[in-house]
Amino acid sequence: MARADTVKPWSLRRRLLAAILAASAVLWLASLGTLTTIAWRETGEVFDDALEESAYMLMAATTSLDARGLLARQSPLDGDEVRRVDMQYQIVAGGRVVQRTADAPPRPFVSDFDDDHGFTNLMVDDERWRVFVVRDEARRFEVQVGQRFDKRFDILEELAEALWLPVLGFLLLLALVVWWLTGRVLAPLRRTAAAIGAKTPDDLAQVDAQGQPRELLPIVGALNDVLARLDAALQAERRFTADAAHELRTPLAGLHMHVQLLQRQHPELAASFQKLRTDIGRLTALVDSLLTLARLDPLARAQLAGQEVTLRPLFDELQAGYAQEAGRRGITLALRSEIDAVRADPQMLGIVLRNLIGNALRYCPAGSRVEVVAGLHGGCARIAVRDDGPGVDEASRRRLTERFFRVLGQEEGGSGLGLSIVRRIAELHGVGLAFGPGLDGRGLGVTLDWPS
CATH class of the missing domain: 3.30.565.10 (Histidine kinase-like ATPase, C-terminal domain)
Known part of the structure; x- marks a missing residue:
């Protein structure tokens, strides 16, 4: 049965996904509010311009015709003021323009329009226009209102110029927030890597699996298995070295004593026995060194x-x-x-x-x-x-x-x-x-x- 204090492994992927989604949602709402405010202001200015243009056209439509039946009126805007919507109109009767704005062409925009009202796209003097045509009920005259497409693009460019900096700011902010959040979420990876990197031949303790994310548990488990096998192999080697060295000390000491006794009993072989004693002494020193190393290896500072x-x-x-x-x-x-x-x-x-x-x-x-x-x-x-x-x-x-x-x-x-x-x-x-x-x-x- 699992212990009550065992920490359930958590998912690194889910936590990272939740963090990024939460940050993206909050920043998206903030950016949406900002973009809505800017778009509302920009489109409000466009509609205000359209109302102003409509007023100019109504004023032009109610003025008297000159002798030629043509009156080209200038916009009352002057100085640095620019009409951003820039709509042009014509009043067409009998197939000819009887009244128009100054920038409207002298010929009708549309000469073969069949419906009572509607939109059409056409080319006039190598410029593309969007035109709306409406006829009176008696079909005595018609009003044609046109706008160059490039003026519409000008409005879009102005809107983009107003929006790019806030959008870029929010993207950078999102990147910073996600960077910080992923750093916090991936902190267990760095801690685990640091714990593994700190391992030495003298420290083969198991890496703690408590509190580890679910994705790391197989890696930590495999590493702990390797550490356990390595520790067991080192312990077996050290035990063998220590046991062998310890067991060899007694027979070597006895052998040394027997050689010393034989050297006294047979003085004529003193040189040979002395060389044998030297070799036994060297072997004894080797055994002592092995025993010393076997005692030192498992120690920690x-x-x-x-x-x-x-x-x-x-x-x-x-x-x-x-x-x-x-x-x-x-x-x-x-x-x-x-x-x-x-x-x-x-x-x-x-x-x-x-x-x-x-x-x-x-x-x-x-x-x-x-x-x-x-x-x-x-x-x-x-x-x-x-x-x-x-x-x-x-x-x-x-x-x-x-x-x-x-x-x-x-x-x-x-x-x-x-x-x-x-x-x-x-x-x-x-x-x-x-x-x-x-x-x-x-x-x-x-x-x-x-x-x-």
Whole structure:
């Protein structure tokens, strides 16, 4: 049975459609009101002009005829005033024009009109006219009123000129509102993408499906299945590595003791037994490194026991611990701290420094120098381990932290896991790890930069 607090998935498509329809309806009503107001004003002016024109025509129709029976009257509009409707009329009797407006042609618009009244379209002097004809009941005369089509287009152009700016404004406003609404509606997509993008190899937790839109649920479900399978595979690999390393430690320790006992019982085979002990020691170091990595891999930064680690006692301990090996190899080892402490897990910081110092002593020839310096760099704490040994080429530096990678041509043995352990611990602490040249531009330098 589904839990009572389970949120029912909602449809991203429906919400987006509803938002756009609602915004479009509101803005459409607003634009309709604006357009209606503008059209009412414009058409009112047109009808007013038509009434004015009609008055002029009635006045012309009641005036006396001159000797020729023709009176061309001028419009009383003057100056900048323009008659926008611009209707012309003729009074036709006996097939000739007895009275007309000034801009009407001298010949009748229509000479063969059969009906008592009606509209017709015709061409007069290469201009297209719309004409209305009406006859008196006795058919003694007829009135023909015409208007050029281009005058009608002028009115439409004026109306369009008055409307284009408000319409464009409403379209832009609609675009902005829809943009904002779609941004709000699609916000779950961005949140889900951010949650997926924040995933790391250490964070394989399920993406929360609660509150997700219905369209995203299949994607989130498929991603969670992949994360679950990946987490199970990683956990199985880590368990196998940890179990194998743990199980190998006891037989290796026993084997080491047996070889040591045989070496005492058969001194004539001391050299062979010593080489065997060295190989067993190398295998034991590899097992210890694998066990360390198996413990570090599942950890998260929040699980670290971070505290202020005082560096001088730690450096003194390291100096004493590696003094004999450095002296045996003819290498000068120097450790100095110019800062009091760094924030780290004490045990892990010791593992990092032991790995770095051990590598430097192992691969540097006699007469080399190894320096470990803790100080400030750009206002942040830095620990650097540098030597003036043979160094590592640029291409190999980029692969130093790969597991089981060893630089070609090295005579000294190693597991190829020490710098992988250093990198993992640096990641857990949020510490920057970088490789570069060592002392005096030679050898290898490893720097650990703490965040500010």
